[in-house]
Amino acid sequence: MTEPEIPEDHPRYASLVTRHRIEAGVEAGITSRQGLIAQGRGEAFDYLLGERTLPSADAAERTAAAALLLADHPVLSVNGNVAALAPAETVELADAVDADLEVNLFNHTEERVRRIADHLREHGANEVKGLAADGEIPGLEHARGTVDADGIEAADVVVVPLEDGDRAEALDAMGKTEIVIDLNPGSRSPQTADIPIIDNLIRAVPNVTVHARELADEPPADLQAIVDAFDAEEALAAAEAAIREGTFSTRDS
Numbered sequence: 460m461t462e463p464e465i466p467e468d469h470p471r472y473a474s475l476v477t478r479h480r481i482e483a484g485v486e487a488g489i490t491s492r493q494g495l496i497a498q499g500r501g502e503a504f505d506y507l508l509g510e511r512t513l514p515s516a517d518a519a520e521r522t523a524a525a526a527l528l529l530a531d532h533p534v535l536s537v538n539g540n541v542a543a544l545a546p547a548e549t550v551e552l553a554d555a556v557d558a559d560l561e562v563n564l565f566n567h568t569e570e571r572v573r574r575i576a577d578h579l580r581e582h583g584a585n586e587v588k589g590l591a592a593d594g595e596i597p598g599l600e601h602a603r604g605t606v607d608a609d610g611i612e613a614a615d616v617v618v619v620p621l622e623d624g625d626r627a628e629a630l631d632a633m634g635k636t637e638i639v640i641d642l643n644p645g646s647r648s649p650q651t652a653d654i655p656i657i658d659n660l661i662r663a664v665p666n667v668t669v670h671a672r673e674l675a676d677e678p679p680a681d682l683q684a685i686v687d688a689f690d691a692e693e694a695l696a697a698a699e700a701a702i703r704e705g706t707f708s709t710r711d712s
């Protein structure tokens with residue numbers, strides 16, 4: 460079924476569209492097959508969260524916008540799932556906060572980096588980093604630690620959606636401000652993050668953009684106050700509580 464054929468009033472419309480995009484991403488050589496499994500895990504957590512942006516996630520998304528606007532060199536890291544699920548939205552966020560886009564893959568192949576970069580350009584990106592591969596994240600073996608020297612290696616703030624725990628820890632050890640988008644609050648990546656966003660990527664990315672546009676003219680001191688007031692532990696705890704205490708509504712599968 461192609462995207463337009465899924466009836467919009469289907470109770471699981473958003474989930475079906477998402478699945479279709481991931482499937483199409485695999486077929487186009489953009490998303491890894493492991494990306495399908497990652498998507499399934501994410502869906503389970505999203506279901507438990509009620510497939511909504513929690514108030515605590517919205518606060519994290521606003522804080523992420525403030526941190527990105529304050530950054531000297533922000534970079535949005537794009538993997539195969541991000542490219543399949545939200546290419547235009549990711550390009551739009553990069554524009555709103557003046558960030559670089561860098562393809563950075565867990566299962567790295569040059570071919571897939573190239574395809575993802577092309578895909579982002581088709582969705583409006585100008586420059587896409589990730590092909591130079593002349594930098595490194597120290598402490599990781601070559602393929603998983605390869606980045607661009609003037610991209611992620613030089614960044615002060617990085618957005619890493621759906622990141623592997625080892626790499627999130629290694630980026631943290633480099634002293635970067637890390638913004639992680641992940642539906643699992645128990646995952647090591649959001650637990651390592653300065654700003655964990657426990658929300659579905661497809662809701663989180665556009666909402667960070669909305670906040671960035673609202674905050675664009677705020678003085679740096681006010682943006683800094685938003686960042687300083689944010690409590691990462693509290694955000695993780697709120698998401699975990701919502702998952703553990705949420706009422707299971709009957710929804711069509």
Ligand code: PTJ
Nearest residue numbers: 493494497500501538539564565566621641642643659660
């Ligand atoms: O394209 P590559 O090679 O860089 O590979 C990307 C994946 C995602 C396959 C790779 O990084 C991976 O294997 O990730 P993990 O370790 O499975 O972790 C994925 C995390 O993302 C899990 O905690 C999921 O719950 C979460 N997740 C999955 N889909 C979404 C999500 N979080 C937010 N939004 C989603 N749509």
